[in-house]
Amino acid sequence: MSFVEYADSEMLAIAVANELAGELKAALDHQERAVFVVPGGTTPGPIFDDLCDAELDWSRVDVLLSDERWLPEAHIRSNSRLIRERLLTGRAAKARYLPLYARAETPEAVLAELEANIAPNLPISVCLLGMGADMHTASIFPGADNLEEALAPRAPILVPMRAPNVPEVRVTLSAHVLDEALCKHIVITGDQKRAAIERARYMRPVDAPIAAVLSGATVHWAP
Numbered sequence: 001m002s003f004v005e006y007a008d009s010e011m012l013a014i015a016v017a018n019e020l021a022g023e024l025k026a027a028l029d030h031q032e033r034a035v036f037v038v039p040g041g042t043t044p045g046p047i048f049d050d051l052c053d054a055e056l057d058w059s060r061v062d063v064l065l066s067d068e069r070w071l072p073e074a075h076i077r078s079n080s081r082l083i084r085e086r087l088l089t090g091r092a093a094k095a096r097y098l099p100l101y102a103r104a105e106t107p108e109a110v111l112a113e114l115e116a117n118i119a120p121n122l123p124i125s126v127c128l129l130g131m132g133a134d135m136h137t138a139s140i141f142p143g144a145d146n147l148e149e150a151l152a153p154r155a156p157i158l159v160p161m162r163a164p165n166v167p168e169v170r171v172t173l174s175a176h177v178l179d180e181a182l183c184k185h186i187v188i189t190g191d192q193k194r195a196a197i198e199r200a201r202y203m204r205p206v207d208a209p210i211a212a213v214l215s216g217a218t219v220h221w222a223p
C-alpha cells in the first residue's frame, strides 16, 4: 500500500476528489461505462461534496456502495441516503445508482436480485473505501457471522452480515470483489485509525478485514 498524508480533512477531500475524478475520466476514455464504488459512514461526505460537480460524463458512471445497512433509504443511518444527498447531486446526479438495498425483511430474500444487477458491471473501475477503528472495511467486520465467506477467494459478490455491536443487519461487497478493483483508495482520519491500519498490515484478514484489500491501495490520511 502507499500512504498519503494531508494537513487536514479539507485538503484530503479536495485532493482525493480530484484523484477520483481523474481516474473515472481515464476509465471512460477506454470503456463505455465506469463502475465507481463508494463507502458510507461518516468520513467520505466532504469528498462527495467536492466530487459531485467534477466535469466528467457522469451519465456513463455506475455508482454503488461498498456496503449497505439494511434500512429504508429515509433512515438517518442509511448509506444510500448519504450517497443521494452528498454525491448524486450536481453534475453527478446523471450517474446511474445501483442500490444494495431493496424492500424486504432480510437481505437474503433479495440477494440474488441485487447481485444480478451488479454482476454484469464488474470489475470495479474505481473503488473508495473507509475503515472503522476496529479495522472493518465495507461491512466486513471482525467477528461477523459470515466473515469467512466474505473473505473467501470465491465468495459471492454480496454477503449479508450480522456483527456484534452493530445495530442493524448489513450487506457488503465481498473482499475479492473490492480487492480486484482497478484503482483502490482508502480514506481515514485521526490517530486511532492511522495506528490501526499500520497494525493491520501485519495481521490476518480474519482479525483485521482491511488487510484483505491493502495490496496496491492508496491510503489517504488526515488528522
Ligand SMILES: O=C1O[C@H](COP(=O)(O)O)[C@@H](O)[C@H](O)[C@H]1O
Pocket: 038, 039, 040, 041, 042, 043, 044, 066, 067, 068, 069, 079, 129, 130, 131, 132, 133, 136, 137, 138, 139
Ligand atoms: O459502517 C461503516 O463503517 C465504515 C467506516 O465508517 P466511518 O464512519 O468510520 O468513516 C464505512 O466505510 C462503511 O461504508 C460503513 O457502512
